[in-house]
Amino acid sequence: MLYVGNLVYTVLQAAVKLSIVLFLRRIFPSQTFRRIAQGIEIILLLHGTLFTIPFAVQCTPVQSIWDRTITDRRCLNLQAVGFSSGGLAMAEDIAILLLPIPHVWQLKISLPRRLAVIALFSVGSFACVTSAIRIKYLVEYSTTFDETWDHVDIVVWSFIKQSMAMLCASLPTLRLLLVHIASRRRPGSSESFFHRETPKQMWRWSFDRLRRCRMRKQQDSDSAPRQTGEGVLVTTTVEVDRLSSMAIDVPPFPPPAYPGPRNNA
Template sequence: MTPFLILTLLSTCLWTPTAATPQGDSLSMFLALPKCAQPCTINALTAGGCDLFNATAVAECSCTNVPLKAGMSLCVQDNCPWADQKKAAFISYNQCKDFTHESRQGEIYATGLACLIIPFVFIALRYYARFLIAKGLWWDDWMMMIAMVSHIGGCACIFVATNLGFGQHLWNVYPGNTEEMLKLFHVVQNFYIVIQVSAKLSLVLLYWRIFPTRWFRVALRCSIVWLVVHGLGFILFVNFQCNPMAAVWDRSIEDAKCLSLNGIAWAGGASAIFEDVVILLLPIPEVMKLQLTLQKKIAVYMMFAVGSFACLTSIIRLKYVHLFGNTKDESWENVDVLIWSIMEVSVAVVCACLPALRPLFLKVPGFFTSNGSKGGSSSGVATPAKNNSSNNNTPVRADVKGTRGSGASSTADGYSSRRPSTSAFRGARARPGFEDLSMDRDEVPFATRGAVERAPEETELADLEKGVGIAR
């Protein structure tokens, strides 16, 4: 059957007047193909219902019929060594380059640009809030900067890879660009891990800055260690998935031994969702200790929980991971997982910034109103307790029972037996409790128990002015 079809194709090409045209020169194209690719071509043309007696129709059919081209490409990849695959790819590309092909490059550019601009705006607002109110940055802010720089680098690689052909079917990509495109896609995977881990570390460090409870700090330390180990581990897996390493993007290395990239992707996605859930649940015990109404506790918790909402995009992304590493049409089949990966890390950066933007929201009338006030007080903080007695043993109300810093030992009813020094009151602003939801000195109100205000000493005031929180 195959010899007959070959003779039919040859006779058609020899006797068809259009055979000399660039698109109709099927004979020269067929003869130039490697021997291992010739049966793939004939079988694909037959299965695609192409008119073998019309050379122009053969060219048009083979170049515009996506299932036909996919079957031909799969057959060549399965039966030909890399050198012959590349030779066949050049012939196919030159024959079909003038035809219109389906492309998803526009989707990639649009998604990448939007997911680059929006996080950049939120990062800028975050740093504006930090410098405006805290006059400096802390570790959670620096982690977010690492995430944003990595995000910019990842998007830059994606745009270059898309310009090289990513977003088109592999057989429509110029064969000389394939290796560079795969190399950039590999670099993007590294950026993805760094962004994901940095954004989560930023949230954990934000918790550290706000909640001083000892057991909670232990849990946060464990979370930090887990995130760092997870990040380093998956970077090693991604970069050393093949031996030699260059086999990840250089398909001419045919005797390479590689791990399952699909398995790595599934493990990474599952661990990312697990981490999001843990970070989502971490603040609940601390928030439940607050002397607030249930409604305010929920509002405070949601302020933290919004930082972990990226897990929703992580779950959606898993829907497309099954094709990752299991396809012969990588530049097309991996578009969905790439788009959702971009969206996932972008949402992670934006959500991790939202708790830190609360001071800016408080300046907008109607945002986070408290006690019927519209937009909060002008200062956004509680007023320090007045010194109405000259007796140094006059009790001063403390905002936290047993809070360290001022050295005061709180009594059972929340009063301190030690009166702060006069110097501590100069220019000092009292630290409000969660009862005053209009606070704008830091990301969230800091008091965890007791009454609304206390007068911090000079060292604590310096920390507060820097936005460090209760304790470093």
């Protein structure tokens, strides 16, 4: 079980961090930010690949990892591998934590909102703390005489770190839920729009906002004639969908009255 857990932990931490960096690269489109993010992505891919192989073939034969009755086995120095992986993971956490802060500070928004966004990104600082605690237990584990007992703390903090990493990666998708909860607690605030309006009105509001954003981008861009035509086509489709959705509230027309048979008398 520990053998499989080490493999899953190494791959999972690289995948979660990679998803966070890809998300940040979509938010901040500057060239400098993209180059730094691409460098971190390469390091994460190498970390997830190169450190999975030593954990997978840490002993030869592989069965000797869990079958201690096999005496003629050869094993790698897992302490060095664990310290290297833990130190690199902590450096990655710090780099991802500091990566968006300078760009967020330059946003043209109010200071309270700016600090709120920085605090949101700073939730990942707990992952740095868990990495340091995990390295502490790795040091204690290197001089242990009872692997099954001293390995418990490492496993617990590894799961805590992965849970916090996945929570940080999911925070952007939880914004609407947090706004909905805040609107219930403050009915008079401006955010209570999401609580007062019906789902149909919310959909129309979101759709109109997206359409205006697309039209603004289309007006500001110097595109080719073909691209302009595509933009008009998209806008026309949006208008048709919007009219069709609004037509739901229109009552049906009465059936036409057909004249009866003529009376020749």
